[in-house]
Structures are given as C-alpha cells and as structure tokens.
Amino acid sequence: MAAIIELKAGDDVAVARGALAEGTEVAPGLRVREPVPAGHKVALVPIAAQAPVRKYGQIIGFAKAAIAAGEHVHTHNLEMRTFARDVDACVDARPTAFFNDAERATFQGFRRADGRVGTRNxxxxxxxxxxxxxxxxxxxxxxxxxxxxxxxxxxxxxxxxxxxxxxxxxxxxxxxxxxxxxxxxxxxxxxxxxxxxxxxxxxxxxxxxxxxxxxxxxxxxxxxxxxxxxxxxxxxxxxxxxxxxxxxxxxxVAREPVPASELVVALQCGGSDAYSGITANPALGHAADLVVRHGGTAILAETPEIYGAEHLLTRRAASPAVADKLMERIRWWEDYTARNSGSLDNNPSPGNKRGGLTTILEKSLGAVAKGGSTNLVDVLRYGEPARARGFLFMDSPGYDPCSITGQVASGSNVVVFTTGRGSVYGCKPAPSIKLATNSDTYRRMEEDMDVNCGDILETGVSIEAKGEEIFAEILAVASGRRSKSELLGLGDNEFIPWQIGAVM
The missing domain is CATH 3.40.1400 (Ribose 5-phosphate Isomerase B; Chain: A,)
Incomplete structure (x- = not known):
C-alpha cells in the first residue's frame, strides 16, 4: 500500500500510513525530509508562510513559516487562527432514502408503558x-x-x-x-x-x-x-x-421484536488520533445513516469538537432555524471560553497531538464524520429530550463522560464510541460499543474494543462495509449481547452532569 494517505485532491498534506524514515519516497519525486511518526502529516507541496493548509479539502490551520514539500507538518509549523466560514444553511439538505417497512431491521428490546424502548433494564x-x-x-x-x-x-x-x-x-x-x-x-x-x-x-x-x-x-x-x-x-x-x-x-418484562426506528444512538469519540477521521468516524457515520434510514435517531455532540467544521453541519440543516440553533451554540462557546480565559484550540489534547492531530480545526473535521450524511433535523440543549427522529446534534463539552451523560439524558439507549489512542470508557444504563480506529490499538486493547476499523487501512475494507458491520453490532448489543465494557464491569463512575457557573 502507499506510504501516505491522500484524502482529497488539492490537499496540501497527506497522512503517514505508518512511521516514515527520512528519505522515504512517498510519491513520485517526493521524499520526506525528516522522520514522520505514524498518523502525522507530510507536506505534499511547498506551503508559503501564513498560508492556509488544507486537509479533507478544508482549512486545518495556517503555516507559521514556509513549509517545504516533504516536511513533517505538526504543532511546530502549523497553528490555529480564526477565519470566516460560510454557514450556507441548508444547501446540502436532501430527502432521506428511508427503508420501507419490509426492509426495516429489528432488534430485541424492552417496550415500556409509554411506548419507548429500552435496550437494558x-x-x-x-x-x-x-x-x-x-x-x-x-x-x-x-x-x-x-x-x-x-x-x-x-x-x-x-x-x-x-x-x-x-x-x-x-x-x-x-x-x-x-x-x-x-x-x-x-x-x-x-x-x-x-x-x-x-x-x-x-x-x-x-x-x-x-x-x-x-x-x-x-x-x-x-x-x-x-x-x-x-x-x-x-x-x-x-x-x-x-x-x-x-x-x-x-x-x-421480556424482550420482544421492535423496529430499528426505536434506536437512539449516541455518537461519540475519545482519545482520537489522525486515523479517527479516516476509518472509524466515517464508518460510524455510515452506520448512523443506516440508523436514520431505518427510522431511528443518531445524536452527535461535543460542540468544541465540531468547531471549525460547523459549516459542514449547517449546510445539511433541514431548515434555516436548525442552522441558527447550531450557530447560536457556537457563539455561546466562543463567549464561554473567552470569559474564562480559555481557547477552543485548547482541544486537541496532548494524546490527540501525539496521534497526529494538530489543531481543533483538524480534529473537528474528522469528528463530524461520525454524523454521516443525512439532514440535521434538530439541535438540542444539553440533556434536552430528543423529540425528533433522525440526525440530531446536542450541545455539550468535549469531555466524553460529561458529553455522554447528556446524550443518555436526551434518550440515547446505545452509545457508540470511536477511539484511536485507546479508551476504557463504559456506560450505564446505555451499553457502550467501542470502535478502534487502527489495528495496533485494537490488538493492544482487544479486551476493551468491540470493533476494529483498522482493516479499512490494512486490507482495504470499505467504509460502507465497515458501517454495515457496526450497524449489525448495534442491533446485537441493543438485543442484549454484552459489549466489552459491560463484560469488564465499567459504567458506574461515568455519570458526570455538566457544571456551569460559580460554586458558592
């Protein structure tokens, strides 16, 4: 396989598939000028000082100084800056191709007196x-x-x-x-x-x-x-x-067959690396599309981790009002961090950066891939009940347990959690399914990982095929099969409501 992964034509950088030694030829006439760790970025073309740098076809930061083709691109020569992003509300909204009743998947769930369905009891x-x-x-x-x-x-x-x-x-x-x-x-x-x-x-x-x-x-x-x-x-x-x-x-109570339209899936990532936006996140995005097409609900969260990619969601908004709700939350976070002397670029974490991510812009572009491609039908406050079906966004911090606490409060009955560096998160009362973004993490932490998405890079498994595998795993776990985190007994310490305001 190629030594680098080029994500979109016209990108300024590509991702190292594995660790690259100095002098490795990664494209005809292009050799790396210095060692590049696995998952980190290599400049494909010369980049002028102060110029925007593109990955996924989007701006992920700006060059601190001139960068030569073949150089390692990371925190030492790439930085976050604010720049205008066009909301373009609703321009990419399209009718969803729902499955008909005969095609709709089912799982074994607990039907409650109010009609809603549980996956655990x-x-x-x-x-x-x-x-x-x-x-x-x-x-x-x-x-x-x-x-x-x-x-x-x-x-x-x-x-x-x-x-x-x-x-x-x-x-x-x-x-x-x-x-x-x-x-x-x-x-x-x-x-x-x-x-x-x-x-x-x-x-x-x-x-x-x-x-x-x-x-x-x-x-x-x-x-x-x-x-x-x-x-x-x-x-x-x-x-x-x-x-x-x-x-x-x-x-x-007894489990009974219920349609997949009763699934409410929390989409989450933690301990992300550069492979997250290439393997597990887009594969989960395809699974989320399947959930929605079966009439169910998928909830994306972590507002600081869509920052810089929010325009990709507003373009899919079902109405201008939905786009406005999302942008109001973005503005709230800009004010919130400013009044607390913080920065939204404080995220990525040190572990994210060791895994190849550099700025929040880059991390967010990979994170939004979990949301698939269907229309954004509503934006929820933290823990607000999910009343609409389809693809939703819930406002929350990027701190995973706190974010998922809100998603569960909104009604999520299953959690799917992608991780590149490795996470040992578990959740009660909603079972948590963990997806490894790369095979090294999966092999090292197989007792904690439910699905390996590293074979997308290793053997060429398609995003669509992996998404189908994830959807099948969601149905199985929703029907009662224990996820790895459940088997390990995790989930008692992850209830963390989001605290805002003065402690008095």
Missing part, C-alpha cells in the same frame, strides 16, 4: 446532591449477585452519583443542566425502576424536580431525603427496602 438510584452519594452507593452495593440472580431480566442496580446539587445558583444554565439530566435518567427507557435520594437542604430540591417535570411517586418511582429518614444507616435500610419491593415488577 436497570434499577437506578439517582442523587439530587453530592451529600447523598455515599448512601446511594451503599444501597446499590446491598444488592449482591446472589439476590439479583433471582431476577434474570434485571441488568443491575446502579447508583448515579455526582459532585454538585448544592453550592450552586438555584436558576440558570448549570441548574437547568442538572435538572434535565436527572429528569432524563428518571424517565430513561433503559431504567425500569427509580429511587431518588436527597439530603434535604440542598439547592437541587427533589420536590422542584418533580413539580417541574410532572414526575409522580408510583410503584417504579420513589424518593426520600436522608434528613427525614433519620440519617445514613436508616436511609440505606429504607432505600434497600424500597428497591427490594420494586424487583419483581421491574423483572416482569
């Missing part, structure tokens, strides 16, 4: 405040394997604890985020029964949540405050008693 303990975290964990731990073995349709008892809920404003963006997340988990289709535990004096009052979102106490939703229950030990005993009474009803 958990009992959940939600905490309104950090002060109730220990009680919640002890309640969950009081259900041992022997007890749960008597209830084979229950996937487990999980405590969703967090570090906020008090010392915060009782209104505003941070408070709204927390309330949407708690409400989203309380009504999530992967959760069959809920116990909410508060302290009693916190800012995030349980009574307010119930009133704001119309949640009522019932056989599968109970709540109490530690102060009223009589303290820690009394609360643990009370919580165990409440959940123990729920077990038979929560267990009294």
């Amino acid at each position: 958990y009992l959940a303990i939600l905490t309104s405040v950090n002060c109730s975290a220990t009680v919640a964990r002890h309640i969950a731990e009081s259900f041992d394997r022997e007890t749960l073995a008597r209830y084979p349709n229950i996937d487990g008892v999980v405590a969703f604890t967090h570090s906020t809920g008090c010392g915060m404003a009782g209104a505003g963006e941070g408070y709204d985020n927390l309330q949407r997340v708690l409400w989203g988990y309380a009504r999530h289709p992967n959760i069959g029964g809920v116990l909410m535990v508060g302290l009693g004096c916190e800012v995030a009052q349980i009574d307010f949540l119930l009133e704001a979102y119309g949640i009522e106490r019932g056989p599968r939703f109970q709540f109490f405050n530690i102060q009223e229950a009589g303290g820690t030990r009394a609360s643990i005993a009370r919580g165990h008693e409440i959940l123990e009474a729920m077990l038979p009803a929560v267990n009294d």
